[in-house]
Amino acid sequence: MRWPLHFTLPILLALLAAGALLSLVQGAISLPASDGLLSIFDALFGTQHSQLADYQQVVVMELRLPRMLMAILVGAILAQCGAVMQGLFRNPLADPGIIGVSSGAAVGAIIAIVWLADTLGDWSIPVSAFAAGLATTLLVYGLAQSKNGTSVLILLLAGVAISAFAGSAIGFISYFTDDQKLRALSLWQMGTFTGASETNLYFALATLVILACCFQRQASALNALLLGESEARHLGIAVEKLKLQLIILTAVGVGVAVSSAGIIGFVGLIVPHFVRLTTGPNHRTLLPLSALCGALLMLVADLLARLLVQPAELPVGLVTALLGAPFFLILLIQQRKHGSI
Amino acid sequence: MLKLEQVICCSGGKTRLQVEQLSATAGQLTGIVGPNGAGKTTLFKVVSGELRSQGRILFHQQPLSDWPALQRARHLGVLPQASQISFSFTAEEVVSLGLTPLSLSKRQACLQVQSFMQKTDCLHFADQPFPSLSGGERQRVQLARVLLQLSQAEKAPLLLLDEPTSAQDLGQQHNILELAHSLCKEQQFAILAILHDLNQVIRYCNQCVLLSQGKLISTGLPAEVLSEDSIEQYWQYRPTRLQSDQSAAVFI
Numbered sequence: 001m002r003w004p005l006h007f008t009l010p011i012l013l014a015l016l017a018a019g020a021l022l023s024l025v026q027g028a029i030s031l032p033a034s035d036g037l038l039s040i041f042d043a044l045f046g047t048q049h050s051q052l053a054d055y056q057q058v059v060v061m062e063l064r065l066p067r068m069l070m071a072i073l074v075g076a077i078l079a080q081c082g083a084v085m086q087g088l089f090r091n092p093l094a095d096p097g098i099i100g101v102s103s104g105a106a107v108g109a110i111i112a113i114v115w116l117a118d119t120l121g122d123w124s125i126p127v128s129a130f131a132a133g134l135a136t137t138l139l140v141y142g143l144a145q146s147k148n149g150t151s152v153l154i155l156l157l158a159g160v161a162i163s164a165f166a167g168s169a170i171g172f173i174s175y176f177t178d179d180q181k182l183r184a185l186s187l188w189q190m191g192t193f194t195g196a197s198e199t200n201l202y203f204a205l206a207t208l209v210i211l212a213c214c215f216q217r218q219a220s221a222l223n224a225l226l227l228g229e230s231e232a233r234h235l236g237i238a239v240e241k242l243k244l245q246l247i248i249l250t251a252v253g254v255g256v257a258v259s260s261a262g263i264i265g266f267v268g269l270i271v272p273h274f275v276r277l278t279t280g281p282n283h284r285t286l287l288p289l290s291a292l293c294g295a296l297l298m299l300v301a302d303l304l305a306r307l308l309v310q311p312a313e314l315p316v317g318l319v320t321a322l323l324g325a326p327f328f329l330i331l332l333i334q335q336r337k338h339g340s341i
Numbered sequence: 342m343l344k345l346e347q348v349i350c351c352s353g354g355k356t357r358l359q360v361e362q363l364s365a366t367a368g369q370l371t372g373i374v375g376p377n378g379a380g381k382t383t384l385f386k387v388v389s390g391e392l393r394s395q396g397r398i399l400f401h402q403q404p405l406s407d408w409p410a411l412q413r414a415r416h417l418g419v420l421p422q423a424s425q426i427s428f429s430f431t432a433e434e435v436v437s438l439g440l441t442p443l444s445l446s447k448r449q450a451c452l453q454v455q456s457f458m459q460k461t462d463c464l465h466f467a468d469q470p471f472p473s474l475s476g477g478e479r480q481r482v483q484l485a486r487v488l489l490q491l492s493q494a495e496k497a498p499l500l501l502l503d504e505p506t507s508a509q510d511l512g513q514q515h516n517i518l519e520l521a522h523s524l525c526k527e528q529q530f531a532i533l534a535i536l537h538d539l540n541q542v543i544r545y546c547n548q549c550v551l552l553s554q555g556k557l558i559s560t561g562l563p564a565e566v567l568s569e570d571s572i573e574q575y576w577q578y579r580p581t582r583l584q585s586d587q588s589a590a591v592f593i
Contacts, residue, residue: 090426090427090428091427092427092428220441221441223438223441224438224441226426226427226428226430227424227426227435227438228421228424230389230391230419230421231419231421231424233390233391234389234414234417234418234419234490235414235438235439235441235442235490236410236411236413236414236415236441236442237410237441238410276428276429280429280430280431280434281428281429281430281434282430282434
């Protein structure tokens with residue numbers, strides 16, 4: 001039984017709004033929801049309706065708001081990239097984290113953080129993450145192609161190998177870096193939204209808008225691609241051009257997400273799978289709903305990361321891994337039952 | 342309408358297909374026969390542009406490679422032998438993918454999808470997930486999709502059927518071949534069908550093309566191409582020829 005779009009869309013939007021509000025007012029310092037809303041209203045229209053003290057205003061506007069927005073943007077980007085990768089590989093296990101693209105992008109980002117950002121500026125981090133993510137995606141895609149389509153086994157093994165290599169490269173770089181950067185690197189690797197700056201937010205927003213538009217334009221082509229590459233070609237799709245375009249766009253998305261928030265796994269795996277179960281595999285609805293659902297999941301994960309051990313907080317990547325790893329195992333068992341592995 | 346001249350397809354230093362001359366005309370159902378490894382599927386891949394080849398392939402007097410992708414998709418359809426989709430599209434959604442190269446209003450599209458599903462006898466499982474269907478049902482769904490894809494052809498369309506009856510029960514085998522026959526007769530389709538059942542070739546096809554070891558051996562009327570001697574030579578099996586009482590059909 002599938003849920004119609006006019007039913008899922010308002011529910012998701014309402015949940016996202018509720019999650020966003022909770023994210024603003026809940027945490028080590030809990031605030032009334034009305035004041036959270038009013039303080040944003042004040043900031044937007046220059047009024048003074050909010051009853052919050054100055055330090056509470058700072059918490060809402062300077063700490064929680066950018067963080068909440070970044071969680072939404074990164075969640076949406078990762079979920080869309082996951083949905084597209086699964087369509088491209090024609091396999092529900094293709095998640096940027098599992099097949100090693102996030103790890104590859106992380107190596108690029110870490111190289112930039114340690115050696116390039118001081119001289120070239122912060123823009124070098126997403127660019128370097130994108131370049132490394134792109135190289136990794138092309139490598140994994142090339143390795144996984146076989147005469148009978150995409151080999152899941154090679155896909156997963158390539159992910160293991162690349163993640164191991166990336167882990168060792170990151171360890172190597174960390175070994176030679178100073179203590180101050182080492183602490184930042186460790187936190188960043190596990191995924192965090194604490195460093196969300198205004199520039200990062202604009203960058204992530206622009207990326208999401210571009211990705212969402214480009215992906216949506218290719219939704220029909222992605223649907224046709226699910227039939228197989230030959231069949232898609234017979235339906236008039238320029239398959240090679242489409243694949244290259246999608247690979248570059250997902251690498252941009254993963255690069256920006258990783259450079260903004262570190263390695264956050266499993267969002268691109270869980271979300272598209274859940275959306276397919278509820279509304280079907282048509283990319284025309286899958287892509288926008290995945291973006292909304294990804295944003296929601298990330299908001300919830302970030303909220304849990306802040307609430308579970310308050311006043312301290314967990315890296316959000318740990319929370320998504322905690323939710324995602326058992327889910328991945330279930331998918332793996334399902335695939336084994338169907339004889340795909 | 343389809344002409345192959347001096348077509349050679351090589352891969353891995355080996356000639357996989359060599360066809361000096363082959364043509365198919367509108368309104369003609371051509372059976373492609375030959376033992377395993379004869380080059381039947383390679384011929385389809387060459388004609389559909391999936392494999393590169395030397396020589397000339399003309400489709401409506403124009404080199405096939407010069408056809409714009411969307412125009413080609415509206416005039417040339419390929420039914421794959423088997424198909425698997427990892428995601429659970431319903432049968433109806435798979436058929437709707439045939440709309441990709443077309444421009445139809447939502448209502449027209451819906452009507453067309455229903456109509457082609459009815460033609461291929463898959464309307465009664467339209468809402469079922471494609472991966473849960475049997476091989477034969479999947480093949481019929483794919484056939485409906487390909488026929489939908491060709492529904493806006495301005496010139497006579499070419500349909501390549503790769504073993505369209507291999508997964509079907511006896512009744513459906515004949516339904517599909519009757520449908521192919523009527524598409525040729527009433528809508529001027531040119532159909533090339535890879536078939537292993539030589540009786541079906543004799544009964545339904547207007548033309549038969551015999552391939553062996555990547556070479557075109559002979560082309561002509563099925564009853565002439567499929568003589569006892571040629572069957573014995575290329576399939577290493579001597580058939581028994583029987584004359585049916587009710588019709589002129591010959592069973593081997």
